[in-house]
Amino acid sequence: MENVSVTPAPVTLAERIGAIDALRGFAVLGILIMNIQSFSLVGAAYLNPTAYGDLSGANRWVWIISHIIADKKFMTIFSMLFGAGIVLMTDRIEARGSGARGIHYRRTMWLIVIGLLHAYLLWYGDILFTYGLCALLVYLFRRLSPGKLFAIGLVSFAIGSITFLFFGYSVPYWPQEAVRNTMGTWRPGLEVVTRELEAFRSGWLGQLKMRITQSLFLQTFYFLMQAGWRSGGLMLIGMAFYKWDILTGRRSKRFYAWLVAIGCAVGLPLVIIGVYRNFAAGWSLEYSMFLGSQFNYWGSVFVSSAFIGAMMLVSTYAMFRRLTGVLAAVGRMALTNYLMQTVICTTVFYGHGFGLFGRVERMWHPLIIVAVWIPQLVWSPLWLRHFRFGPAEWLWRTLTYRKSQPMYVIK
Numbered sequence: 001m002e003n004v005s006v007t008p009a010p011v012t013l014a015e016r017i018g019a020i021d022a023l024r025g026f027a028v029l030g031i032l033i034m035n036i037q038s039f040s041l042v043g044a045a046y047l048n049p050t051a052y053g054d055l056s057g058a059n060r061w062v063w064i065i066s067h068i069i070a071d072k073k074f075m076t077i078f079s080m081l082f083g084a085g086i087v088l089m090t091d092r093i094e095a096r097g098s099g100a101r102g103i104h105y106r107r108t109m110w111l112i113v114i115g116l117l118h119a120y121l122l123w124y125g126d127i128l129f130t131y132g133l134c135a136l137l138v139y140l141f142r143r144l145s146p147g148k149l150f151a152i153g154l155v156s157f158a159i160g161s162i163t164f165l166f167f168g169y170s171v172p173y174w175p176q177e178a179v180r181n182t183m184g185t186w187r188p189g190l191e192v193v194t195r196e197l198e199a200f201r202s203g204w205l206g207q208l209k210m211r212i213t214q215s216l217f218l219q220t221f222y223f224l225m226q227a228g229w230r231s232g233g234l235m236l237i238g239m240a241f242y243k244w245d246i247l248t249g250r251r252s253k254r255f256y257a258w259l260v261a262i263g264c265a266v267g268l269p270l271v272i273i274g275v276y277r278n279f280a281a282g283w284s285l286e287y288s289m290f291l292g293s294q295f296n297y298w299g300s301v302f303v304s305s306a307f308i309g310a311m312m313l314v315s316t317y318a319m320f321r322r323l324t325g326v327l328a329a330v331g332r333m334a335l336t337n338y339l340m341q342t343v344i345c346t347t348v349f350y351g352h353g354f355g356l357f358g359r360v361e362r363m364w365h366p367l368i369i370v371a372v373w374i375p376q377l378v379w380s381p382l383w384l385r386h387f388r389f390g391p392a393e394w395l396w397r398t399l400t401y402r403k404s405q406p407m408y409v410i411k
Helices: 018-030 032-040 057-069 073-095 101-121 128-141 146-173 176-186 190-200 204-219 221-243 253-280 285-289 294-315 318-332 334-349 362-384 391-401
Strands: none
Touching: 018 032, 018 073, 018 294, 018 318, 018 334, 018 362, 032 057, 032 073, 032 334, 032 362, 057 253, 057 294, 057 362, 073 101, 073 128, 073 221, 073 294, 101 128, 101 204, 101 334, 101 391, 128 146, 128 204, 128 221, 146 221, 146 285, 146 294, 176 285, 190 204, 204 221, 221 294, 253 285, 253 294, 294 318, 318 334, 318 362, 334 362, 334 391
């Protein structure tokens, strides 16, 4: 028999699953609701809203609504989709008769490089590095049954929660110096806040030291304590959801309606109770940093599942075809749009641009978010009329397959 050499190639447009692309577009737009707080305010204010800025009136309600509907929810969807994407890509490659391992690890290593460049050159809140590290490991589980993937993913996710519970219950036994150091990240004093404001209101070089410090913390200690366990666990759950056809839109409308109902009935009360208890505790380090965060940690999975169910339902109706088509275009260019959100927002808030860091109250964040969404919703479908990939996606695929990918759409 003649041996036929098959050249690996990216998933074609015909092989793409529209429901997954639309969900990815929905997620990449949604993550800006929370990321805007990191772009515009001192780092501590992302976790502790009382750490910086006015929190009364409209500012308070913007934070509460953003926390309930967005905090960890869209990141959860993104993580699940990333895990599903690993199974989708490797299955398609292997079905063509090629080996997937080398391509996966080359793809992942380049994602890690892109994440490092993103974090250290632009914005410390990068998630790509975390996804890259997790993808190195979760790939090994991709052939397991969906039940086993879900169980292992849930255990990994739970470990991220257990570490926070351990730290929370052990606070009374900490040395006073450790409490003071941690308080500096939870409720920083005037000197620390002033230093961060001055850094990010300065030019690119002036921001560099602060960006390096914050990136290193997130990529080492925080990754090992929670982010790695959470993201990796959600990727495994995403693999299970893909194999169960939950993410492909192929389950019944009744199934997705129940997913929405259960996700909202369980998730929203959990998150709201967490908000109430944290405010009642005065956002204290002893309670809110570790124990109080667990309501949203677990509640976010249910709310995210409700979002997934709702998006799958929307994708089944012809009347929403234009909307889902636009979201799918945003999703096909998710990496480009994610990086562009950073470029736009750091230009607005950091000193190399308009220097508004720490000067814009939360009540104005929704206007800025919409101002970023609109061009991304417009330019993504327009771009894809002429090109097969977004610019960042083209570069990533070219590096992965070690061959320049055809860029133009053949009409």
